[in-house]
Amino acid sequence: GENVEQHPSTLSVQEGDSAVIKCTYSDSASNYFPWYKQELGKRPQLIIDIRSNVGEKKDQRIAVTLNKTAKHFSLHITETQPEDSAVYFCAASRRSNDYKLSFGAGTTVTVRA
Amino acid sequence: GAGVSQSPSNKVTEKGKDVELRCDPISGHTALYWYRQSLGQGLEFLIYFQGNSAPDKSGLPSDRFSAERTGGSVSTLTIQRTQQEDSAVYLCASSLRPQSSYEQYFGPGTRLTVT
Numbered sequence: 657g658e659n660v661e662q663h664p665s666t667l668s669v670q671e672g673d674s675a676v677i678k679c680t681y682s683d684s685a686s687n688y689f690p691w692y693k694q695e696l697g698k699r700p701q702l703i704i705d706i707r708s709n710v711g712e713k714k715d716q717r718i719a720v721t722l723n724k725t726a727k728h729f730s731l732h733i734t735e736t737q738p739e740d741s742a743v744y745f746c747a748a749s750r751r752s753n754d755y756k757l758s759f760g761a762g763t764t765v766t767v768r769a
Numbered sequence: 770g771a772g773v774s775q776s777p778s779n780k781v782t783e784k785g786k787d788v789e790l791r792c793d794p795i796s797g798h799t800a801l802y803w804y805r806q807s808l809g810q811g812l813e814f815l816i817y818f819q820g821n822s823a824p825d826k827s828g829l830p831s832d833r834f835s836a837e838r839t840g841g842s843v844s845t846l847t848i849q850r851t852q853q854e855d856s857a858v859y860l861c862a863s864s865l866r867p868q869s870s871y872e873q874y875f876g877p878g879t880r881l882t883v884t
Contacts, residue, residue, distance in 0.1 A: 662811070688871050699773075699860070699875040700812070707871075745811055754800065754819055755864070755871055756828075759811035 658683040660748050662760025670768050675733040677763045679746035682727070686748040688755055689722060689729050694743045694762075703744075704731070736767045771795070773876035775861050781882045782851055790846040790879045794863030801844050802873060803836060806858040815859075818844060851883045 659682040669675045681689075687708035692700035706713045706720045706729065713720050717736075722729040733740055743764050747757040774793040782788050794801050803815040814828040818838040829835070833852075838844040848855055858880050862873040 660811075690871065690873075692875075699877045701875070702872050705871060747812075749871075754817065754825075755873070756802065756814050756817055756825070757804075757812070757873065758814065759804075761811040762809075 658686060658748055658750075658758035660746060660758050660760040662746050662763060664763060665761065666764045666766070668766045668768060669736050671736060671738060673736055675731075675736055675740070675765055675767075677731045677744055677746065677765075678728060679730070679748075679760050680726075680728040681748040681758075683748065683750065683758075684724075684727065685752065686750045686758075688749045688751070689720070690747050690749075690757070691720060691731050692745045692747065692759075694745065696742075700745060733765075736765075738767050738769055741765055741767045773861055773863055773874050775859075775876040775879050777879060778877065779880045779882075781884060784853060784883055785850055787847065787849045788851055788881065790848075790859050790881070792844045792846070792861030792876060794842065794844070794861070795865075795874055796842075798863035798865050798874075799841070800864045800866070800873075801838060802862045802864075803844070803846050804860045804862065806860055806878070808857070812860060815846070848881075851881075853883050856881055856883045 690705035694700040719732045746760040749755040801818040804812040817825040833849045836846045858878040860878045861876045
């Protein structure tokens with residue numbers, strides 16, 4: 657099955673700086689890669705996703721890059737704000753198994769004011 | 770509209786007892802997934818329902834775990850003879866049509882504590 661590794665496990669950044677989280681996956685058939693944000697005590701919410709036919713996707717301060725050859729993808733948050741503090745999960749899935757998600761272990765991001 | 774709902778929000782049970790966790794997906798969503806989130810860990814896939822097809826149970830950790838989905842809507846996850854290692858947050862998610870719509874919407878979860 658799919659194995660997703662996520663680094664770092666914790667990340668502390670100064671407000672206004674950038675944060676980068678990296679994930680690798682093992683199943684070359686994976687073709688959909690969402691990122692979820694989970695605030696303390698709340699449900700995971702999708703913040704951005706990327707499909708395998710795209711190398712990069714951006715939504716305001718958030719961007720995701722995908723390198724299919726190397727089987728890794730990254731989340732970039734620019735101009736971080738205190739409300740960006742949360743746990744971020746990457747995941748990988750493929751259409752052929754109806755997009756069951758294999759998650760990374762999560763990154764706890766703390767934005768220091 | 771209403772999102773995915775789960776009940777109860779918290780459940781404390783004694784080791785060896787059975788528990789039932791409920792999930793109400795978003796109306797019209799044909800796909801329903803159960804995940805487990807242990808403390809400080811990522812989400813672990815448990816079971817998947819799609820329409821009237823047989824469920825994908827490949828993620829269930831033992832035969833003490835089972836789930837059903839009645840009428841293609843509400844789902845119940847049952848854990849028999851609970852063990853302390855079953856303590857976790859159990860999350861349910863639904864999506865519109867998995868082959869064409871990727872986003873899974875999560876419920877708030879049920880925090881299960883086995884004492």
